[in-house]
Amino acid sequence: MTTNVSDIGATPEQGDAEEHAKLLPELVAHLREHRSELREEWSTRITGAHLLSSMTPQEIASETRSVYDNYVEVLETGSVEALRRYARDLSERIIPRGVETHEVVGIVLLLRDVLARSLFKKYQQDFGLLNRVLDAYEPAANRIANTVAVSFVDERERVIRQQQDAIRELSTPVLQVRERLLILPIIGVLDNQRASQLTEQLLHGIRTHRAKVVVIDITGVADVDEPVANHLVNTVDASRLMGASVIITGLSSEIAQTLVMIGVDLNKMNTIGDLQGGIEEAERLLGFKVSKTDES
Amino acid sequence: MLVSILRQGDFLIASIHTALDDTELLRFQQDVVTQIGTHRSRGVIIDVAALDVLDSYGSLSLRNLAHIARLRGAVTVIVGIQPDVAFAIVQLGMDVDVHTALDLEEGLALLEQLTAGNRRGRSTLDVLGDLS
Numbered sequence: 408m409t410t411n412v413s414d415i416g417a418t419p420e421q422g423d424a425e426e427h428a429k430l431l432p433e434l435v436a437h438l439r440e441h442r443s444e445l446r447e448e449w450s451t452r453i454t455g456a457h458l459l460s461s462m463t464p465q466e467i468a469s470e471t472r473s474v475y476d477n478y479v480e481v482l483e484t485g486s487v488e489a490l491r492r493y494a495r496d497l498s499e500r501i502i503p504r505g506v507e508t509h510e511v512v513g514i515v516l517l518l519r520d521v522l523a524r525s526l527f528k529k530y531q532q533d534f535g536l537l538n539r540v541l542d543a544y545e546p547a548a549n550r551i552a553n554t555v556a557v558s559f560v561d562e563r564e565r566v567i568r569q570q571q572d573a574i575r576e577l578s579t580p581v582l583q584v585r586e587r588l589l590i591l592p593i594i595g596v597l598d599n600q601r602a603s604q605l606t607e608q609l610l611h612g613i614r615t616h617r618a619k620v621v622v623i624d625i626t627g628v629a630d631v632d633e634p635v636a637n638h639l640v641n642t643v644d645a646s647r648l649m650g651a652s653v654i655i656t657g658l659s660s661e662i663a664q665t666l667v668m669i670g671v672d673l674n675k676m677n678t679i680g681d682l683q684g685g686i687e688e689a690e691r692l693l694g695f696k697v698s699k700t701d702e703s
Numbered sequence: 704m705l706v707s708i709l710r711q712g713d714f715l716i717a718s719i720h721t722a723l724d725d726t727e728l729l730r731f732q733q734d735v736v737t738q739i740g741t742h743r744s745r746g747v748i749i750d751v752a753a754l755d756v757l758d759s760y761g762s763l764s765l766r767n768l769a770h771i772a773r774l775r776g777a778v779t780v781i782v783g784i785q786p787d788v789a790f791a792i793v794q795l796g797m798d799v800d801v802h803t804a805l806d807l808e809e810g811l812a813l814l815e816q817l818t819a820g821n822r823r824g825r826s827t828l829d830v831l832g833d834l835s
Contacts, residue, residue, distance in 0.1 A: 606790060607786065607790075610786030610787075610789060610790060611786050613786070613805070614785075614786060614805070617805055617806075617809075619805075619809075641790065641793040641794060642790075642793075644793040645786075645789035645790045645792070645793045646789070647803060648781075648784045648789040648792060648793070648799060648803045649784055649786065649789050649803065649805055650782070650803050650804040650805035650806075650809055650810075650813075651805070
């Protein structure tokens, strides 16, 4: 996603640049002068359109104030840099509140509309002048709307990427519980990508921990599709090739059915009902004996 | 030197140092099988830790080698299979029904158990079970 903002609303007559430069200050002065009433109208229309429903009226008031000021400032200076920073900042604050893309785009377009209407009203006597004012106003307004929308989406994507990274790191812990005994608790959806990541982590874990027995607990996985079930079986075989036996615990009835459906060789799969049973079996295989200390 | 075959008591330890082509694999297979006879070995360890890749013919040859050795009276344990190699072998759908162990040390320990009571053709898991 690029942040390159082009003049999507540029007029064909680029020679008017000079006139725009003259008209814009006048326009900005007008918008500054009627700041409170235009902002008020904008807020009313936001509420009327049921946008930003997840924010309180006070929050909306303070945000609309700063958005308005930023908006007018960009019209005046023509620099979207400050606005882009502000929009990022704003997005960072409102994304966790559950504000949607259509709401953000909606409020900016509403502001554009409110301001355009006030310009209509001011210049309605002189149609030629109104036309030129709009020629100056619209490209700038479009640029602003574009910048805000792009910044918002960028910020959302950044948040999504960050969360994906976090999930990826958390998803497959390989833990040593006894000497040469590893457990892999798997929770959540097991898709193809996660399954191959799991295999890789497990096989490398076997080598680094010199594991002899591995308990894979899939109590937290509701269901898997056939490719993933196959992958699981392959993982068990590959672990065996590296000298480790795998015990699978917590198979749900759905997964058990899938495994039988793909025709898995049950001699190769060592499955036990729950994690406790799995660890007990693993300890037995490794020759550990756990006993309670006598407290009396 | 591509491979080394060393005698260690009743066992042979064959290490593969680089990737072997098909003819080299066949030659290696023959060498091991011959030496099992000359040394009257009861067990063979094949160390493949140096191999980053193993193609289907390679793994098939190792499996055949293990079966031939068994017919000649020796148990084979393959040790040091790298994680990627292990998964590749499985994904190729090959049924590598031979004993495997993590490394040379583990392989020797496994071989001791496998040959102790002449109990052959049992899985690692069974032997592990006997230990407890």
